Amino acid sequence: MSTHDVIIVGARCAGAATALLLARQGVRVLLTDRAAFPSDTVSTHLLHPTGVARLRDWGLLDPLLASGCPAIDTISFRAAEDLVLRGAPYACDGVASSLAPRRTVLDALLVEAAVAAGAELREGASFQQLIWEDGRAVGAAFGGRGGFTERAALIIGADGRHSAVARQAGAKPIRDAGIFGCQFYGYWHGLPNVGTQIFVGGGQAVLAYPTHDGHHLVLVGWPHARFAEVKQDIDRHFLAAVAKSAPAVAEHLTDAARGGPIAGSGDLGNYVRESSGPGWALIGDAATAKDPVTAQGIGDAFAQAQSLADRLPAALAAGPRAVDAATAAHCTDRERDSSAAFETTLTFAKGGNSAALLPLLRAIAGRPDLISMFYGIYAGQVTMEEFVAAVG
Ligand SMILES: Cc1cc2nc3c(=O)[nH]c(=O)nc-3n(C[C@H](O)[C@H](O)[C@H](O)COP(=O)(O)OP(=O)(O)OC[C@H]3O[C@@H](n4cnc5c(N)ncnc54)[C@H](O)[C@@H]3O)c2cc1C
Known part of the structure; x- marks a missing residue:
């Protein structure tokens, strides 16, 4: 027994x-x-509203918020030099915030x-x-x-x-x-809390979002083909990538504001x-x-x-x-x-679709409902076909 x-x-x-x-x-x-x-x-x-809604249903959202985890109500997505999409995360079951515990x-x-x-x-x-x-x-x-x-x-x-x-x-x-990407990330304090910031282009992606202890997580994603090269000198490559894609974020990435070493993985x-x-x-x-x-x-x-x-x-x-x-x-x-x-x-x-997506993203600029719907693709709530049909 x-x-x-x-x-x-x-x-x-x-x-x-x-x-x-x-x-x-x-x-x-x-x-x-x-x-x-x-x-x-x-x-x-990063936890999309889908995951946050489950924590709420399980009675764990209040304790998580009480632990000092800031709610993220806005996402800004810089798709090109002249195109920044600002909108809310795509809501799930009454929850419209992401969290990054x-x-x-x-x-x-x-x-x-x-x-x-x-x-x-x-x-x-x-x-x-x-x-x-x-x-x-x-x-x-x-x-x-x-x-x-x-x-x-x-x-x-x-x-x-x-x-x-x-x-x-x-x-x-x-x-x-197969494996297509690698990601590295670190924590810094003192960044202004403006929600999740995403910067794509130039063969890399940079994200920054607020988490516990007044820190922001800042991450860089590269194609996996660059993994061996960047990990040799990760601090230099990481800071250069953020400076290139997101200079306003890079300003804050000083040694004094740093909350630990840069970690990451190519095992993706x-x-x-x-x-x-x-x-x-x-x-x-x-x-x-x-x-x-x-x-x-x-x-x-x-x-x-x-x-x-x-x-x-x-x-x-x-x-x-x-x-x-x-x-x-x-x-x-x-x-x-x-x-x-x-x-x-x-x-x-695979970095696919970037060129094909750009005209669609230009078409939704200034339309918060469709911008949220675009974020819903990342969260797995909306298919690309549904998004394309909604943009019309
Ligand atoms: C670089 C990177 C970035 C990511 N970013 C995100 C993100 O922003 N948002 C998101 O939702 N997901 C993200 N993920 C994915 C996310 O981390 C995983 O999907 C998630 O952790 C899976 O949870 P899990 O419980 O299945 O496994 P894990 O979190 O891997 O936990 C497995 C556990 O099993 C234990 N274990 C393993 N082997 C044994 C053993 N032999 N005996 C006893 N215990 C064992 C380990 O100690 C560990 O605690 C990221 C992953 C990586 C690598």
């Missing part, structure tokens, strides 16, 4: 959110991570809420292998402090891009669309993996990930957590076959709901 219904490996935005939603429904969850919380991870952290705060908030709902948390627990019986995953073995093995009806891998659970389960690649593959099987499932980046050019990863993890947690309690009560059917149905729905956003992200990540 196992003590837990579900073991979750990985306790950030996918794993902790799933643990929270399951525990609130009475499911006995063991939430594990090799990290301890609060802790940071390599990721910028530090992962130290957001992930810890989710973990604390999961524990408060009854999930058992084991930090410093490094997943090693699945335990199999008659072709079904029935448990997981962990190393790290102490090391332990536990059994459960379902093992969920929420352990990120290089998921060991996926490897152990033999999850096959469904799609591997776009893929979908087989994400369910007998006794196991994958969510978040373990299951599918796309280039952060559209900043959808955290919101996607939330959406998957909700979809899986809606299905599992009844299935757990009905037995192993129902659990496998529930995880399979979750994956089918996820693919149906996310394939358009996957394709759009690939187009943006």
Whole structure:
């Protein structure tokens, strides 16, 4: 007889959110991570209104705002020297603000809420292998402090891009669309809060947005072909890129105003993996990930957590076959709901469409509703076809 219904490996935005939603429904969850919380991870952290609306629904928006996370009500997008589009984020279910919470705060908030709902948390627990019986995953073995093995009806891998659970389960690649970009970012204080600023052109993108502690996150995105070159001397390349695309932002990037080293990643593959099987499932980046050019990863993890947690309690009560059917149905729905956003992200990540988009963007200048709708493409709420049709 196992003590837990579900073991979750990985306790950030996918794993902790799933643990929270399951525990609130009475499911006995063991939430594990090799990290301890609060802790940071390599990721910028813009959250579209879609994700903010979920935090509100889960009762976590007020605590997040109270932690000093500023709401972002305006986006300005400099598409060309003479074209800056200003508008609100595309609203979702009554929420029209984005947020950019530090992962130290957001992930810890989710973990604390999961524990408060009854999930058992084991930090410093490094997943090693699945335990199999008659072709079904029935448990997981962990190393790290102490090391332990536990059994459960379902093992969920929420352990990120290089998921060991996926490897152990033999999850096959469904799609591997390649890597097109790299991103680097840092934090500075003293920038005026004018919402999210986006500057595209000249083979790079620069973004700046406000986050915790009076800091702004400033990021530069380049094509992946430049990754090896820029990382050799990231400070010089980063500051030069911001100075070129966004001189008014660059003015503020002094050493005195700097809130830490520049971090980043070129490990930005776009893929979908087989994400369910007998006794196991994958969510978040373990299951599918796309280039952060559209900043959808955290919101996607939330959406998957909700979809899986809606299905599992009844299935757990009905037995192993129902659990496998529930995880399979979750994956089918996820693919149906996310394939358009996957394709759009690939187009943006390849830097495609820029020339084709410019006439459309000129046509929407001064039309706040259509500018918001354009931002809705980035958030995965609007397809390019719907936008083109609306512009007319
Ligand atoms: C440079 C960059 C910029 C990004 N910018 C944005 C953005 O602006 N907005 C956005 O929405 N998304 C962004 N993303 C994507 C976002 O970071 C991810 O989609 C999101 O973190 C996925 O959450 P997750 O919980 O699935 O995985 P992760 O956040 O990767 O968490 C996985 C967890 O699993 C744990 N783990 C891994 N292996 C083991 C093991 N063997 N045993 C135990 N624990 C393990 C890790 O310690 C970690 O805590 C960005 C990503 C990158 C790389």
